[in-house]
Amino acid sequence: MKLLTVVLVLYAGFCLAITNERLLKLQERSGGSFIKLTKSNFNEVLAGPRNATIITLLTATNPEIGCSTCQNIAPAFEQLVDSWSLDHPDGDGLFFARADLAEGHPDIFQALRLNNVPKLYVYGPTNDSTPLTEGFEVWNVPQSIDFVDHVVATIAEKLGKRVDLHQPVQWGSIAITVGSVMLFLWLLQNYSRYFILLITSKTLWGGFAVFLILIFTTGYMFNNIRGMPFIMQDDKGLPKYFVQGQQQQLGIETQVISAIYGMLALSVVFLVIKAPGLADARVRFGIVLYLLGLNIVLFSVFLSIFQFKSSGYPFHLLNIWSPK
Template sequence: MILLRSLLGLCLIVIAFLVITDAQSKQKHAPQLSLSEKVQNLLDMNMKKSVLRFNTQKFKEYVRQAPRNYSIILMLTALQPTRQCQICRHASDEFTILANSYRYSPTYSNKLFFAMVDFDEGQEIFQILRLNTAPVFMHIPAKGKSKAADTMDIHRVGFSAEALAKFVHERTDIQIRVFRPPNYSGTVAVITMAAVVAGVLYLKRNNLEFLYNKQMWGAIAVFFCFTMISGQMWNHIRGPPLVHKSQNGGIAYIHGSSQGQLVIETYIVMFLNAMIVLGMILLTESGSQTDMRKSRIMTIVGLGLVAIFFSLLLSVFRSKAMGYPYSFLFK
């Protein structure tokens, strides 16, 4: 009886092994899609969504396997909140804007497709491409393998839809005009501010001495200067990331090149300049104080603010301008 059970168990194991082997053999030798079938499938998927979602199977089928006469702009990202990718959502929005602009543009054809791979849906793809960061934008050419220039340098040019369109044009010679969805928040904000200002002026029409307040206009002028010298206009034009990972795997808040900057970096520079200005104001106002003790405190505090925060600002400059020899207090 024991021998019979052993033989029965052995037979079941052999049958299961044969079934699994046969399934793997069929999958391995399954007929590959022809080029026309691939293109038609991609067009059908593109009619539903401008950005195609690829898992490992679709990536191997439409990207890795030949034949292929179309290019693919591939975004590799990690959108799940557990991945804590702070810029992936914003990069995905810009990528979708460009893909929508292409799908409804006169240059749309079956020679270029936009696709996205999420880390949680295709970890094997990240291993195949030897990537350990996100987001990454790659150009998969119609023929041959991807080169170094086929990976977009988002740390240098950012990842705005306009920067992506320029990258696509450089790699594929396809010109895409970016059409952003209308955003009325700026118009509403301007109208609201104008209405508030008009209301205040109307209510205070008999008492407009505040318009001659030097401190108010001085604060507005200083804030405007801080905004301009910190690089807010550069951020508006280039659309850089908030932060990015450093070479040692940590988070970098200061861009390592003088040709680029991060969003958080502009606020750091603005704060450092504000502290220097505050120190200069204290030094200036200390001379007009009649109380010597108060004047001495204001002088010491103002001098400390200027020295410390100017040294920090100089350190930021030295980290971006390689080879700058001078420092003060901090290296």
């Protein structure tokens, strides 16, 4: 009698389990290669019983929420699931799901008691109906662009399944490249003499060299190596253009300092080379005063920024502006 009861329970669990066919229908209804979890289906998909493994990304891509990692890994996640779906149209026992707070389903996040994202939950096959907060494994979400490689390696290690990534064809980029090449060849054919003048122009190459010097001496490579953000927000949600300390800086800092250096360089060049050649003495005197004043103002701003970055730096000129 007990054996019969156990068999009936197992059979009932098997019948009630969400099948691959049902998961495929939910995936198709979501309009992509993964299941979009909604208020009406997340219990059915995640609570079990189920016959497949479901890798679930819990994220928030709305820029107002400020989760930069969520925004960075969103395209990588789509590439991953598209690649799997392309090679395994029937699912092959592995499905992907996503719940995005930006799509307006806070009930899912409340049910899972989440207070931060992104999260990667993996629900394995089970014959039992379990609460959403149980029966899953948490996989690490790397805070960088290796998200796809990390998940592919973890799937191979823990699930024994191989994912071959397929790079999507960028038709837009191809069209732009072809169009640009054709436009360049047309311009080269019809305006070759102007190209020769540009290529042999000392002024153009000198300006380009100065531009590179300004960019690289103000920390462009530092920003790329450290992966620094372009801009940040303060506690009040307002844009923050500078951060204190010599070991960190924002991308916009590089542009601001480059602009100040550039204006200083131009003002000095005009002061030394152009101003003395002006015929009218009054105009020359006025231009010289203007350029000297501009140099003092720009250098004062530069020193204020340096004082903000280097706590304790004692020198300054005019207290006309500070990044604080």
